[in-house]
Amino acid sequence: MSDALIEVRDVSVTFGSGSRAVRAVRQVSLHIEKGEAVGIVGESGSGKSTLARVLAxxxxxxxxxxxxxxxxxxxxxxxxRGENRRLVQMVFQDPYGSLNPRITALSAVSEAVRVHGVGSRKDAIAKSLELLGRMGISERDAGKKPRQLSGGQRQRVSVARALSAQPSVLLADEPTSAIDQSAQAQLLNLFRGLLDGGLSIALVSHDLGVIRYLTQRVYVMKDGEFVESGLTVEVFDNPQQEYTKQLIASIPGRELHKALS
Amino acid sequence: MSVNAMASESSDVLVEIRDLVIGIQRTRKDRLLIVESANFDIRRAEILGLVGESGSGKTMVCRSLIGTLKRRSASIFAGTIKFDGMDLAKLEERQWRSVRGSRIGYVPQSALTGANPVMTVGKQLGEAIRRNRKRKEKDVRRRVMELLELVHIRRPEVVYDQYPHQLSGGMRQRVMIAAAITQDPDIVVADEPTTGLDVTVQAEIMKLLKEIRSELKMSVILVSHDLALIDEVCDRLVVMHAGTCVEVGSVSAVARTPLHPYTIALNRSRIDISTPGAPLITIKGNPPAVGEWPAGCRFSDRCDFVQQDCTVGRNPVLVEVRPNHWSACLHAERLGGTSE
Incomplete structure (x- = not known):
């Protein structure tokens, strides 16, 4: 475990104090290796977003x-500090809220490219267009402002911007929950390509389908604690905890297709 | 067989939507069409799924069923919505008051915007009950309690005096469902009722919608972009793309033999039935923006099966390719043949 890229040990977060204190995260430990996708799954109020903020x-x-x-x-x-700030990047749930509404997708990305110090303005624009292209955003769409783009496109712009820093870890907090199914598939394909390229991804989500599809290991969070963790395949095929079983049973739609195939 | 033959064996048809065109009149001469041909039936005591990407027009179709298009500055330009001898497409606001709520109930996407934040749950439901006729205070309270129990709210006597913000998302949505069924409507329209809610809560809300169908014999329209969810809960589904209905049929028939390339593509991009880590097959390009629809079939430039005749002429309409299974694809017969 020594080569873990990110390692969290016995982390607790408490909001407020005294009798009104809320222990959002309780004594949680996890690790993320290089090139690995790790899922943190839980329902509202489980503390998963607080944990994502801790990681970020x-x-x-x-x-x-x-x-x-x-x-x-x-x-x-x-x-x-310093170099590390570049190496850990975050993508948020609401791409509309995290992009400046007054600047184009291209400006949003090229600004980030320049902050992280890549040559001249011209180089930055070329680099940004290339990044956006990899995300499936055409040159024409790159000139649009967030409100002119679809939710899925906006989210891909956010990812392009995060990647402009050439990070080694991408923290994604519910990146697929605000977008359509086909856009979600595009984003997941993109993440898979990035993983193959050696990027590590921490995916925080309440969507078990997304977690099952993308991650190798998963932590199941409830009331600020991990109730179960392990290889994603094993946790999904053979959940040990009652809570995990209940979560998996709530995933809609698989019955019909199981029956048909 | 044409669309008009849709209602063939249909004593159980409650609503007939035919050639519905919805849009926004921007200037006197400039119309922006949002839905250009909606064609489907709503049957008695069925759960009908309405599925499609954002911008496909599903919310507009819902709004046409509860007469709230005007609030989005949209209106119906053509077509009919036949319901119990009325044509909802031609109803005046004054006439809507006896339909909306009492005959057709509505569950909004977000219970926080749908509920009045400064009124207790009991007051709000009570108001909905009193809206149509006068009742004794005691009877109203009894009915509210009954409704809260019907939607499985634990400790209804406590919730009665609570405000919406004091409830969890799932509880709030239960209250909204209770509000939608106060007046015993024939139909409940639920527009993405579980967006933003947890999976376990979603499962409970879906169970509740099923009960409303089977115990109260109401029809439910469930709008969602989640095919997995539609598969699980609905009896039949309507697939919408770029303002048109492209496929209509029973959930099992559409799952077994999808007859429109868009439905096939949607199924392929589903993560719940793909192998983890394997590439997901995505749909080319983006859904066409409202008003920027291509000639011919609107899915043609994203379609894997596109033929020459797909890109010319008018947007194809629904045809009954198999009994009770309609598709708007010109080559539906061939699709049906290949996947079996």
Whole structure:
């Protein structure tokens, strides 16, 4: 486990204090290896988004440790300093809320490319167009503003922007929940390609289908704790905990197709 | 067989939607069409799924059933919606008041926007009950309790005095379903009722919709972009693409032998029935934007089976390719042949 890219040890997050304290994350430990997709699945209020924010360095845990490439992500009081800030990128649930409505997709990406220091303005634009192209966004669509793009396109722009930093880890918090099924398939194919290219992905989602499709390992979260974890295939085929069984039984639609095939 | 023969053996047909055209009148001469040909029936006590990508027109069709198109500045330009001797497509707002809510109930996508935030659950449901006729206060309360129990709300006497924000998402949606059925409607229209809710809660809400169908004998229209969900809950489904109905049939027939390339493509992109890690087959391109529809079949430039005659002329209409199974694909016969 020493070559884990991200390692979380005994992390707890508590909001508020005294009798009104909410223990959102309780003594949670996990690790993400290079080139691996790890799922964190749970329902609303399970603490999964808080945990995602902890991984991203947006929420400081009350106790426990988050390590990236062997070192604490907090150095001199700040999360992900220097080079590390580039290496860990995040994609959020709502692509509309995370893109500036007044600038085009191309500007949004090329801005990020330049922040992470890639040559001249011209180079940045060429690089951005190439990135957007890989995400299936045409040059014509690259000139559009977020409101002119579909939800799936917006989400792919967000991914392009995250990738412009050439990260080694992508943290994705419910990236597919706001988009149509066919757009979801496009995004998942894209993620799969990135995994093959050596990127690590932490996928936080309440959608078990997405988790089952993309991840190798999964952590099932409930009330701030992991109730079950392991290889995704094993957890789905043979869930040990009552809660996991219940979750899996709630996935719609598989019965009919099982019956037909 | 043409669309008009759709209602052939149909004493159980409740609503007949024919050639419905919905759009927005932008200027006197400029019309933006959103739905150009909606054709399907709603049968008694069935759960009918309405599936399609965003922008396919499914929400507009729902709105035409509850007479709230005007609130989106849209209106019906042509076509009929026959329901109990009326044509809903031609109803005046004044006439809608005796249909909306009492004959056709509505469950909104988000219970937070659908409910009044400053009224308790009991008050809101009570108001819906009193809307059509005067009742004694005591009777109203009894009926509200009855409804809350019907939608399986635990401790209804507590929830009665609570405000919507105090309830969980699943509870709120149950209350909205209770509101939709207060006046014993024939049809309940549920527009993506579980978006944003957890899977376990979604499963409970679906169970509840099934009960409404089988115990109260109401028809339910379930709008969703999730084919897996439609498969699980619905009896029949309508697939919409770019403002048209492209396939109509029973859930099992459509799952076994889809007769439209769009349905085939949707099924292929489903993750719930694909092998983990294997490439998902996506649909080429993006759904055409409203008003930017190609000539001929609107799916033609994304279709894997496209032929020359697909890209010319008018948008093809639904044809009954097999008994009770309609497709708008010009080459549906061949699709049906190959997949069996």
């Amino acid at each position: 360095g947006l929420q400081r845990p009350n106790s426990g440790e988050v390590r990236f490439a062997g070192e604490s992500i907090y150095q001199r009081g700040k999360a992900y």
